[in-house]
Amino acid sequence: MTKNLSSYEGLVSATVINELRQLGERLAGKKVVHVNSTREGGGVAEILDWMVPLMQDVGLDVSWEVIEGTSDFFSVTKKFHNGLQGFPVHISSQEWQTYREVNETNAVRLRPILEEADLVVIHDPQPAPLMGLCPNRKGKWIWRGHIDVSRPTRSVWQGLRPFVAGYDASIFSMCQFAQTLPHPQYLIPPSIDPLSPKNIDLDPEELSAVRYQYNLDSQKPLLVQISRFDRFKDPLGVIAAYKLVRKSQPVQLVLAGGGASDDPEGQQVLEEALEAAAGDPDIHILLLPSDAHKTINALQRLASIVIQKSTREGFGLTVTEGLWKGKPVIGGDTGGIRLQLVNYHTGFLVNTPEGAAHRIRFLLHHEKLRNVMGIKAREFVRENFLLTRQLREYLTLFHIVSSNDGSSTIFI
Template identity: 40%
Template sequence: MRVQLKERSVEEYRSIIGDEVERIKEFAEPLKGKKVIHLNATAFGGGVAEILQNLVPLMRSVGIDAHWYALEAPNEFFNVTKKFHNTLQGAQLEISPQEWALYEQVCKENSKLIEEDADIVVIHDPQPAAIRLYAKTKPSTKWIWRCHIDLSTPNTKIWERFSTYLRDYDKMIFHLNEYFPKQIKDKCTDFPPSIDPLSEKNIELDENFCKEILRKLGIDPNRPLITVVARFDPWKDLFSAIDVYRLVKKEIPTLQLAIVSAMASDDPEGWIFFEKVARYAGTDTDIFFCTNLNNVGNKEVNAIQRMSTVALHTAIREGFGLVISEALYKEVPVVARPVGGVKIQIEHGKCGYLESDVEKLAEKVLYLLENEEQRKQLGRNGRKIVIDRFIITVNLKNYLKLFLDLLG
């Protein structure tokens, strides 16, 4: 399906990036009128949809004929592609011949979304990857696969078959070069994804408004708050987040924990893990589940993050983790495990801390809760790092450079 786009302009970011706006326009000049199609699994839920809902309009604002499509598929398809997601990050699961066949059939049916006159097609993540086999485009069309997950240690058996869907792509983008598959390294490039500082999720909010949002959710804005923003996914290890909270709460009894998430339409497994995490949290009235199920949207997430004392991220595998940059942009220091793209966002001791063990994570969270000046300094540092490296205009410029390279 075609995703409806709101109008945006790169000029809106001049107050943040200054004259970099002019350089972006210069890069885009030779690409004016070129047709670019982005296709991903879903129009709602998860980081990829969040990026595209702002990135595609910005491409249009600099003269590119950019479009965004999302798959039309049954739940059974997303059950299969969730297995792809997990096995390509290393899980030892089996995918049956029937599941492979369903995956290929849905991709074949959705290949009609790719218009024949496209100059560049960008396919995001494993869900629509096989579309390349079936879509009919002109011979000069360039195909890009943008992988948003950690492919450094995939399930070998699954990767051997899945990689056949990628053989005809012209380029592949990963968040980090350590994710490059050795067999296709020559086709790979790396640059990070981005947050949009002007989106509803990141735009500046009045403090009183934020406090009111927290009160509506039952959170006391005058008490310390740890916030975890993550999907209900086994790789996010939300059980460890609760363990960290419990350790710190022994020292700071007034502590609260907010677990913030969106139940994505392409992740049926999320409901299972939501129930498991909720049971693990038990009857603790200072643990709050803030999801779209209780009307928590982007603006509410923004308010919760801004009112957080410390952000926590306990994922054991993470493709990138844009929630890190979201918190840092709001001047909230982050304590996280040093996995995947997390470790290029957090400079240890400068904008947060990187630790692996629950006890060490708890120590760093407690230190920040007890040292306000250090907490504020790390927050200020974090905002600058994000503006320099991880906002949407940087991502836009990286795409423009790649498009220019591919089209010669």
């Protein structure tokens, strides 16, 4: 079903919708192309899945292109991902060459549309070299970094920086992620789509069906972490926290995540989690298909507490998703999770499995506080972290870069 803005009336005010239409009208007909590396799986694809039709709905001529890569290419870009998040990796000259060659191949296919576009938004490092491969580009090019690059492995960032530096602007989710670059760096936190299958309200019957399907006990508090099986999401730390809680009270844990076509490392992390959970019937490790959005939605709604115990994180949209479902969230004290969790307010920030276990026990003990925090959290998301806000900021950025006006106030 094609998304349109009027569907969101009721979730946000008509005035907010009208504001977006007015910003869009003044950009009507502009050709915008988004480019990333996967059509499904992972946060970027989810964002583009709603952003593209909504930008079209406000009058822009928008398309979404996906670069095609080999397994070697995605292994390299996964190493980029890890390296940018601070994990020590070495990229060989052969791997850099693979990166460039795959982009050169994609540039042959994409060059006509990219060079004609008024605005091109390149998401993450995978397609970053495309700009340099489009010498006759006429529009503005924006690089959107979704990853936490606050402390990148130096050699990886040094290798990638030349591909990014020539852009007209870049976008980061938080100022902590920004790097020294010779162009303006704008800050746009991501957001969630309240009408997507992952976030839409569900009937009690749908919740019961998921509880039954995964053999969850309705009498035991449920802890849920939804994440790719990625080392930085620390699934083993979550299991350790669960085991500490389990010593004092009955509890059950779901670790659920999908794979993404650009993440070859996931299988190994999944196997490590399965091994850590072996023999415990209250730990449910679910490798879900990429379209299991309603299942994820139901698991978050069934949860007593949502966990996101990452040790490195981009923004951590699963935290916002949990908050939108009225759940306090216990999250790792890192990246964008810090923006979203305010202790005793929307959840708790933790640094260790012990810290997570402590806060889980605290929240399970204080049921009323848990509910109050959940209600408050949902309203913060409504006000600031629904897709309408992010769409507004992208449209604002398009106005800024199109205006060629360096002043701090632009009248359109």
